[in-house]
Amino acid sequence: MKEQLQEHLLKRVNQCVSNPRNKVCEKIEAKKESLAKRNAEIVKVKAIGNIIKELDEKEPRKVFYRAHFQYLINHKEKLYIEEEVEERVAEFYKDILVEDKEMNLDVLGSPEEVTRASIEEEITNDERVTFFYDRLQAVKYAERWWNDYNPAFRKFDVDCTNYISQCLHAGDAPMVGYPNRSNGWWMRSNNWSYSWTVANSLRWYLPGAKIGIRAREVSDPQELKLGDVICYDFQGDGRFDHTTIVTAKDVDDMPLVNAHTANSRMRYWAYEDSTAYTPNIKYKFLHILDDQS
Template sequence: MRDQLHELLKKRVQQCVSHSRSSIHTCPKIEKKKESLSGRSGEIVKAQAAGKVISVGREKEDVTPVDYRVHFKYLIKQKGIFYMEEEIEERTADFYKGVFVEDREKNPFKDSKEEEASPDRGVEEEERYEYEYDRMKAVQYAEKWWNSYNPAYKKFDVDCTNYISQCLHAGGGPMRGYPNRGKGWWMRSGNWSYSWTVANSMRWYLPSSNSGLRAEEVSSPDQLLIGDVICYDFQGDGRFDHTTIVTGKDASGMPLVNAHTYYSRMRYWAYEDSTAYTPNIKYKFLTITDDQ
């Protein structure tokens, strides 16, 4: 099975730099990535993949599922400028009587339910929290921990917003509101606010906060700076599922982002190649503001 998975990854790497779609195992996600790049005058010029089997499931009706993790690196050229995008995928391959038949990426946002209270929409508070947001420190933290977990913090199965909160805190964003989970933005003593860990709560908290960490909503992604935040409502149903942090810009000045849950680094902000993407997707673009 490992040999067949190795061959499959080899074909996916070849697909990244090939103009042919003739292979029976063409990966739709890679084609979407290439189409998106082509529309931005970019291309993948080199790709690498390293996989590791995580578990072999129980055989059922002669089909054995194998869960594995693969780390992709894409060297992208866009308008004469090069940058490296990285992503770690969690995938499942099915083998029928030991022969590979199907491979798919898991969707971590499908059917995920995160506990949360009603959004804190900026209750007036007398106490002020002066801070200056250090965007570079936030990005440095995002780069250091993009594919691992800081042991100083609790980790979650759906970890995207927890990771972004850590980045914002590393940039100087002050915690407030402890111990009320429905107020403020904090993680302390093994507990945390909803706004710290839940994507939908952070989406409402940042632009409505009038004390401590806060943000202003802007109308387009090119207005964002490094260290700013993008919120994603994949289904377009009004409940936001995912959060990323801007860690760079492409040759057209559009954001590249880092994220957790499924680790991504310098990924194009729109997530058009994500398994969670739908045509109904909605975004919120939030630029962090200082409080001095």
Template sequence: MDWLISLQKFIEEQNASFTTDRIRDSRISTLEREALLRRTKSLKSRNAVIVNAQVKAKILERNSVDAKTEEVKYLIKRSYLIKQPSNFYVEEAIERRKALIKNNEIELDHSLEKEGLHDTNLPSVERDEEVMSMPRYQYNRLEAVKYAERWWNSHNPAYKLFENDCTNFISQCLHAGGAPMRGYPNRSKGWWFRNNNWSYSWTVANTLRWHLSGSKQGLRGQELPSPEYLVPGDVICYDFNGDGRWQHNTIVVAKDEQGMPLVNAHTHNSRMRYWDYTDSTAYTPEIKYKFFRIIDG
């Protein structure tokens, strides 16, 4: 089991780097190293520091490539205690990773989570042409946030689990807050999940972004100019490449000491993550955001 000892040592070294700023390990990808460096800069700009980092790992799968080489897939959960001048909060993340171990030494290690994926064929969405009569509702932000906290690192069996699950998760949070479904059974219309079927807007990041800005009834969003105006229960949409193809959505669950959003998300399951995603391997300098206040219907 020497390979396991090597993996444990590697995980511990990586975890220690979060509190020491020693991010030079060539065994992880250049994209990951760059993302970690951006994270360090972001923390400093917010007068924030990771004062404690905890990590737990679980082996998912092990395959012998040859007599000297092991390929190991594992699940890792990280927890960071982050301190600002007069505030503490805990950020958490879960990801699947794969390590290549040769002669009981880690050669390569990388994440199996792919942030920023989007559909190559974006479905069209029918715009609202008239406002139908729907019961009025008041969006319950507390219930939406409670749902985001309950299910950020697991799957609610009442819904289908998708490989790219970010928008499905956000839709569930919004529905838990009382946002009403409409449009069934037309997948290009409205926003709904029913009988193991769903609208494009329920599951596709790009389509939910346009639904929020275009809907005149039911679930609706009011675009805000910058993130500090958001409150828990609101939504942020991400276009990592700045090419008009919106790839990711998160829900605001709290604010940091400077009044900036902290978010929960799926696919790369995250809790209380800083809103701007500069620590993502999908980040580019061309990134664009949309900030939506979820409004009562």
């Protein structure tokens, strides 16, 4: 079954690159169009499928798997690799693939939630308010855990803001406000503030905070530095749905970002190739401040 999935993924990718009019290739076509606006192109694509679980009680057999895509991008003669992970389900009838589609993360049920008994002793004892933001350490953490989950923290189905908060904390941002879930920014003793885990809450918290981790909103993504944050309101309805962290800049000095939920690395900040993208999308560009700013 693994070999069949791998063969299917490679065939699908090759078809999408050569014949983007195919309906199943809409996502890659959107990526190609977004790249073309930047005078960039996909040079090569690699796809790997890892089976999560199989349901073979009856035909058709369902196979839940994780597809890891790597795109080699040529942007004005500079090469870099963008990576994305999709949670998918394939159906096989008599070992013949009959359907393959992306799925909502809750199809698999709640993922395992792991917490360390001590939940990081230095966090529990950390009552600092002042700090210097170590952007390099925040980015290193974002790179280390972009497609994995640190067992020191709880894991969520919608994990984007939890992941970003971990990155900020790795940059030495102190937790403040415990135990009030509505105030501050913290995760401790199997509990957490809304600002730590909810995209819309973090979007409001960072620009409004007076101590500890805080941010200044800027108008242009080029103003962002490594370790800064972008918030996304896909529907444009005022409620922000997603959060990313800047981990690199392209040759035009525009942000490339890492994210969780739909795990991705070095993705162009605008998310025009996302299935969640709409023409009404709104962004908030947040430059992280510290006590030397």
